[in-house]
Amino acid sequence: xxxxxxxxxxxxxxxxxxxxxxxxxxxxxxxxxxxxxxxxxxxxxxxxxxxxxxxxxxxxxxxxxxxxxxxxxxxxxxxxxxxxxxxxxxxxxxxxxxxxxxxxxxx
Amino acid sequence: xxxxxxxxxxxxxxxxxxxxxxxxxxxxxxxxxxxxxxxxxxxxxxxxxxxxxxxxxxxxxxxxxxxxxxxxxxxxxxxxxxxxxxxxxxxxxxxxxxxxxxxxxxxxxxxxxxxxxx
Numbered sequence: 001x002x003x004x005x006x007x008x009x010x011x012x013x014x015x016x017x018x019x020x021x022x023x024x025x026x027x028x029x030x031x032x033x034x035x036x037x038x039x040x041x042x043x044x045x046x047x048x049x050x051x052x053x054x055x056x057x058x059x060x061x062x063x064x065x066x067x068x069x070x071x072x073x074x075x076x077x078x079x080x081x082x083x084x085x086x087x088x089x090x091x092x093x094x095x096x097x098x099x100x101x102x103x104x105x106x107x
Numbered sequence: 108x109x110x111x112x113x114x115x116x117x118x119x120x121x122x123x124x125x126x127x128x129x130x131x132x133x134x135x136x137x138x139x140x141x142x143x144x145x146x147x148x149x150x151x152x153x154x155x156x157x158x159x160x161x162x163x164x165x166x167x168x169x170x171x172x173x174x175x176x177x178x179x180x181x182x183x184x185x186x187x188x189x190x191x192x193x194x195x196x197x198x199x200x201x202x203x204x205x206x207x208x209x210x211x212x213x214x215x216x217x218x219x220x221x222x223x224x225x
Contacts, residue, residue, distance in 0.1 A: 034211040036152075043202055043215035044152065055213065087152055091210040095168045098152040 002027050002090050006099035012107040013078050021073045021102045023088035028068050032092035035064055035073045038101075039084045047086075048073065078104070109133040109214045111203045116219030123193050123223070129186040129203030129216055137161075137181035140206035143188050145199040146218075153199070156188070157206070171197075193223045 003026040013019050023033065031051040036044035046055045048064035051071055061076045075082055083106055088099040115127040129141070143155040156177040158165045165177045176189040186203055200218040207213040 032210060036212075043218055044212075045215070046207070046211065046213050049207060049209065049211045049213075089152070089211065094157075094166050096154040096211075098154070100151045 001095055002029065002093055002097050004088055004090055004097050004099040006086075006088055006102050008102060009100060010103040010105060012105050014107045015078055015080060017078045017107075019075045019078055019082075019104060021086055021088075021104075023066075023071045023073070023099050025069045025071075025090055025092075027093070029090040029092035031067050032090055033064070033066070033071045034089045034091065035062075036087045036089065037082075037084050038087065044087065075104075080106075109205065111205060111214060111216035113201065113203050113216040113219040116201065116221045118222045118224065119193055120225050121193060121195055121223055124189070124191045125193065125221060127188040127190070127201055127203075127219060127221075129188075131184045131186065131203075131205065134205070134214075136184040139208065141179060141186045142204040142206060142212060143175075143177060143186075144202045144204050144212075144215075145197075145221075146202070147196070147199040150199075155201075158186070190221070193221075195223050197221060198223045 005024045007022045033051045035048040038044040052064045063074050065072045085101045085103045110132045113129045142157045158177045174192045178187045202218045203216040204212040205214040
């Protein structure tokens with residue numbers, strides 16, 4: 001199975017900060033990478049697909065980049081509703097796999 | 108509005124069985140592949156299974172292969188997950204997820220909790 005490793009596992013940031021989360025795949029996954037946001041007790045929500053495509057309805061302060069094995073999720077100007085856990089997911093090879101998550105907390 | 112509503116979770120003893128259902132609405136259910144994903148308490152998301160739009164060629168993760176069976180009834184807009192020989196480690200919230208059409212997931216159900224315990 002393809003292993004997905006996110007860094008950092010958690011971070012503390014303030015409203016208005018720029019935040020970048022990294023995701024590394026153990027094999028090349030081309031651009032078949034998605035990012036999800038999960039609030040406590042809620043289902044995940046798709047933010048980014050195909051590494052850099054913004055899902056409809058998602059604010060433009062979210063952006064994704066990368067290809068091959070290394071990817072990033074950037075949140076410019078962090079908002080109060082952005083404090084949540086973020087997961088990357090590869091859908092290049094079955095079984096699709098997720099990163100361990102990055103918890104974004106309020107500083 | 109796309110909605111996915113899971114049901115059927117609950118408490119079951121190890122070795123027992125349970126069937127989860129997921130009712131889809133707000134989209135043409137029969138046109139999309141559907142997935143099951145689970146999340147054990149405090150753990151990362153775990154991909155379980157996919158079934159194509161017409162019910163062909165289901166795929167299962169190794170952790171559930173031979174014990175879980177995915178199926179669908181397009182006439183009822185419903186996805187199923189039959190779970191047998193349940194283990195303590197199957198305790199998790201189970202999510203029904205709609206395929207985006209290009210490979211990943213765009214809509215998730217609210218999840219249903221399955222607890223395997225004696």
